[in-house]
Amino acid sequence: MKLSIICKGCMAQLHMPVVIRGILSIPFRLFGVKPSRMNPNICTMCEETPKWLSSFVEKRKNKPIPATVLFADIRGYTDISQALDQPNLAYLLSNFYESCSSVIWERDGIIGKLIGDAVLAIFNFPITRQDHVKQAVWSGIELQKKCKEIKARFTKQEEEISIGVRVGIHKGDVFIGDIGQACRDFTAVGEVVNLAARLQGAAKTCEVLVSESVYQFVKDDFPKAQSRVCTLKGIKDPVTVYALEV
Amino acid sequence: MKLSIICKGCMAQLHMPVVIRGILSIPFRLFGVKPSRMNPNICTMCEETPKWLSSFVEKRKNKPIPATVLFADIRGYTDISQALDQPNLAYLLSNFYESCSSVIWERDGIIGKLIGDAVLAIFNFPITRQDHVKQAVWSGIELQKKCKEIKARFTKQEEEISIGVRVGIHKGDVFIGDIGQACRDFTAVGEVVNLAARLQGAAKTCEVLVSESVYQFVKDDFPKAQSRVCTLKGIKDPVTVYALEV
Numbered sequence: 001m002k003l004s005i006i007c008k009g010c011m012a013q014l015h016m017p018v019v020i021r022g023i024l025s026i027p028f029r030l031f032g033v034k035p036s037r038m039n040p041n042i043c044t045m046c047e048e049t050p051k052w053l054s055s056f057v058e059k060r061k062n063k064p065i066p067a068t069v070l071f072a073d074i075r076g077y078t079d080i081s082q083a084l085d086q087p088n089l090a091y092l093l094s095n096f097y098e099s100c101s102s103v104i105w106e107r108d109g110i111i112g113k114l115i116g117d118a119v120l121a122i123f124n125f126p127i128t129r130q131d132h133v134k135q136a137v138w139s140g141i142e143l144q145k146k147c148k149e150i151k152a153r154f155t156k157q158e159e160e161i162s163i164g165v166r167v168g169i170h171k172g173d174v175f176i177g178d179i180g181q182a183c184r185d186f187t188a189v190g191e192v193v194n195l196a197a198r199l200q201g202a203a204k205t206c207e208v209l210v211s212e213s214v215y216q217f218v219k220d221d222f223p224k225a226q227s228r229v230c231t232l233k234g235i236k237d238p239v240t241v242y243a244l245e246v
Numbered sequence: 247m248k249l250s251i252i253c254k255g256c257m258a259q260l261h262m263p264v265v266i267r268g269i270l271s272i273p274f275r276l277f278g279v280k281p282s283r284m285n286p287n288i289c290t291m292c293e294e295t296p297k298w299l300s301s302f303v304e305k306r307k308n309k310p311i312p313a314t315v316l317f318a319d320i321r322g323y324t325d326i327s328q329a330l331d332q333p334n335l336a337y338l339l340s341n342f343y344e345s346c347s348s349v350i351w352e353r354d355g356i357i358g359k360l361i362g363d364a365v366l367a368i369f370n371f372p373i374t375r376q377d378h379v380k381q382a383v384w385s386g387i388e389l390q391k392k393c394k395e396i397k398a399r400f401t402k403q404e405e406e407i408s409i410g411v412r413v414g415i416h417k418g419d420v421f422i423g424d425i426g427q428a429c430r431d432f433t434a435v436g437e438v439v440n441l442a443a444r445l446q447g448a449a450k451t452c453e454v455l456v457s458e459s460v461y462q463f464v465k466d467d468f469p470k471a472q473s474r475v476c477t478l479k480g481i482k483d484p485v486t487v488y489a490l491e492v
Binding site: 032037040064076077078079081082086089090093094097098100101102111113114115116175177179180181182183184185187189190191193194197198233234235236 | 278283286310322323324325327328332335336339340343344346347348357359360361362421423425426427428429430431433435436437439440443444479480481482
């Protein structure tokens with residue numbers, strides 16, 4: 001057993017070693033600090049960091065953070081939910097969540113939210129990485145690869161159900177923190193989040209659709225990406241998007 | 247100070263008094279049991295009840311529960327997010343969450359999820375009520391009344407932004423519990439949840455749109471409700487819906 005595994009979030013944000021696994025984590029557990037559900041390499045304190053941090057570091061208060069936002073969902077989920085019974089539906093979702101978490105956690109992203117058949121992931125907070133855009137894109141690509149297996153499995157079981165995953169990625173300044181008072185929620189807010197969600201909605205099945213600003217960071221990895229111009233709901237101007245080959 | 251406020255969820259599900267506020271809650275706090283964010287009248291144990299309960303009461307395992315599901319969102323949120331800066335956007339959301347939670351908690355519902363500009367609420371779990379359908383509907387009506395104030399306030403501040411809330415409600419058997427393993431989430435799953443979400447999507451601004459099965463329970467309260475037939479995305483057959491006057 002390792003003596004200590006340190007919270008990557010607290011290290012990145014505060015340069016403070018918070019032990020989340022191993023024998024040395026016992027005193028932290030007594031104060032309720034444990035691995036987060038959003039990413040087991042960060043601690044539950046990180047889920048409230050911005051507010052909590054802001055009392056120490058005033059300048060960070062309510063400031064947007066540069067981050068990459070990834071949305072993924074299961075296309076045709078409403079159709080599937082009518083064809084599958086509830087245990088099978090729960091099994092499908094559970095599988096999807098596991099696939100998402102493994103590829104996102106491996107690249108230091110966090111699962112910001114699970115919303116039925118959709119996942120919102122954030123990269124560069126609280127674990128900071130210079131190459132967060134690239135990490136997010138490769139998470140998306142790996143997710144598509146993993147989900148091909150799920151797809152194959154379900155198509156075999158009931159032939160008429162065809163499912164697939166859609167991924168949308170955008171980058172920019174995002175407000176990350178607790179919203180609300182009595183009823184509060186750790187979430188990411190802003191135009192960047194909305195555009196990422198719209199990109200996911202505009203993606204075809206098994207596609208990773210990224211914005212132009214994201215593509216600039218990965219164009220060497222995906223020189224043959226197809227670009228197209230999309231009109232997205234609620235977004236004023238048409239947007240140039242790139243579909244990355246999986 | 248009251249000696250003890252008891253978790254309504256544990257009382258309803260297990261007939262077990264779990265103290266969540268007051269002096270007698272101290273021993274429970276030591277074990278990490280505290281008021282839930284989903285509804286401060288239930289405890290954090292309730293958030294994992296079905297799985298946890300199932301080890302005691304085998305027959306409940308993975309069984310769907312009769313419940314009413316309410317979705318609410320802010321129409322035009324993507325537009326607003328481009329016009330407002332992030333602190334104002336956070337303020338708007340925070341206000342919306344507070345409005346939702348106050349009307350939902352008052353009627354023994356729980357906030358299942360906060361999803362950006364949308365809220366998923368569940369009635370009849372873990373606090374059981376015979377009249378859960380009625381309670382959900384009246385929550386929706388009260389939410390619309392509350393949000394008229396928000397609307398008025400924001401329209402004044404920047405004249406071109408008009409916002410409004412949409413509510414969709416459906417009832418039926420729902421799977422409620424933790425989905426996933428390493429990456430898990432307390433959520434409600436099933437056709438009923440999807441249809442409620444689609445009803446919300448089909449609602450006009452400031453409208454409470456309910457399914458026929460919900461309307462049967464409240465037709466005496468809303469004798470003048472307008473019905474219409476909607477084709478909803480992902481739902482095979484057209485659905486008869488009722489728009490309740492606020």
